[in-house]
Amino acid sequence: MSELHKFLFEGMPVRGMLVRLTDSWREVLARRQSAEPFDPPVRQLLGEMAAAGVLMQANIKFNGAVILQIFGDGPVKVAVSEVTPDLGFRTTAKVVGDVPATDTGTLPLNEMVNVGGHGRCAVTLDPQDRLPGQQPYQGVVPLSGDDGQSLTKLSDVLQHYMLKSEQLDTTLVLAANDELAAGLLIQRLPLEGEGNLEGKGKTDQDEADEDYNRIAVLAASLKREELLTLDADTILHRLFWEEKLLRFEPQQGVMGPRFQCTCSRERVGNMLRGLGQEEVNGIIEEQGRVDVGCDFCGVRYQFDSVDVTELFAQGPDHPPGSSNLQ
Numbered sequence: 180m181s182e183l184h185k186f187l188f189e190g191m192p193v194r195g196m197l198v199r200l201t202d203s204w205r206e207v208l209a210r211r212q213s214a215e216p217f218d219p220p221v222r223q224l225l226g227e228m229a230a231a232g233v234l235m236q237a238n239i240k241f242n243g244a245v246i247l248q249i250f251g252d253g254p255v256k257v258a259v260s261e262v263t264p265d266l267g268f269r270t271t272a273k274v275v276g277d278v279p280a281t282d283t284g285t286l287p288l289n290e291m292v293n294v295g296g297h298g299r300c301a302v303t304l305d306p307q308d309r310l311p312g313q314q315p316y317q318g319v320v321p322l323s324g325d326d327g328q329s330l331t332k333l334s335d336v337l338q339h340y341m342l343k344s345e346q347l348d349t350t351l352v353l354a355a356n357d358e359l360a361a362g363l364l365i366q367r368l369p370l371e372g373e374g375n376l377e378g379k380g381k382t383d384q385d386e387a388d389e390d391y392n393r394i395a396v397l398a399a400s401l402k403r404e405e406l407l408t409l410d411a412d413t414i415l416h417r418l419f420w421e422e423k424l425l426r427f428e429p430q431q432g433v434m435g436p437r438f439q440c441t442c443s444r445e446r447v448g449n450m451l452r453g454l455g456q457e458e459v460n461g462i463i464e465e466q467g468r469v470d471v472g473c474d475f476c477g478v479r480y481q482f483d484s485v486d487v488t489e490l491f492a493q494g495p496d497h498p499p500g501s502s503n504l505q
């Protein structure tokens with residue numbers, strides 16, 4: 180069963196999380212089988228994005244969806260993962276070109292989404308009860324470091340994002356194959372009452388730095404292969420057996436991360452209304468009906484001419500959905 184583990188390092192301003200998406204991740208891949216399956220490197224990227232999305236959602240106090248998007252300039256045009264506050268996640272990609280073949284099933288970002296150096300990663304926080312006119316919060320970072328060098332791993336991009344946008348030191352390890360999508364996050368918590376630190380020899384700040392740095396080095400030593408093959412208890416024990424770990428009850432089942440699509444006939448109807456009556460009637464004339472498949476879960480929504488007439492007879496438009504992929 181998919182699971183999320185949260186923990187604190189006792190007496191230190193450092194917290195951590197470990198996510199393992201098992202059945203839920205396999206469901207994402209199984210649903211894709213009916214459409215065109217993604218190439219292995221795209222599957223790996225999406226698995227890592229799903230794991231990272233769950234970690235980021237679980238890491239913030241925010242009542243809304245966390246949407247992770249990569250806008251690529253290579254064969255992968257868009258990759259997205261969305262996670263609701265109750266840890267329901269969905270993920271998909273739009274692939275427009277040939278993804279280079281690879282023996283390992285792994286491709287660096289610069290060969291998939293940042294070929295020309297124009298790739299971007301966007302993190303959007305979309306409030307659940309958005310007020311009229313209220314915009315979601317969005318932060319965007321390039322897929323390169325401060326030195327302009329292209330970053331090869333999603334974890335590096337997101338670490339960079341967390342530092343830039345939240346001013347929080349974060350260490351992330353992500354990995355995915357066709358069985359499992361997993362991630363480890365270690366984050367330094369802001370010190371409370373930082374104004375009280377003056378006038379000491381070795382400040383609390385120095386100690387906090389040492390603690391975080393030591394734990395971050397341990398976390399970063401976790402190999403992709405270990406993350407994919409070891410259970411949560413073994414991983415945490417191997418990495419942190421010398422630290423005092425305070426672990427919370429693991430979140431799984433209905434309380435844990437799971438596949439969940441937020442698509443609905445209503446949302447697809449809103450999208451069609453956004454296209455305009457003339458455009459939609461044109462499709463009806465040409466094809467007899469409008470057939471829209473959800474890229475996330477594979478469900479198909481069909482509208483015939485009666486449905487479309489009804490759709491445009493209804494009241495004012497609702498705001499469009501959070502994703503440009505429906």
Ligand SMILES: [Zn+2]
Nearest residue numbers: 440442473476
């Ligand atoms: Zn769907």
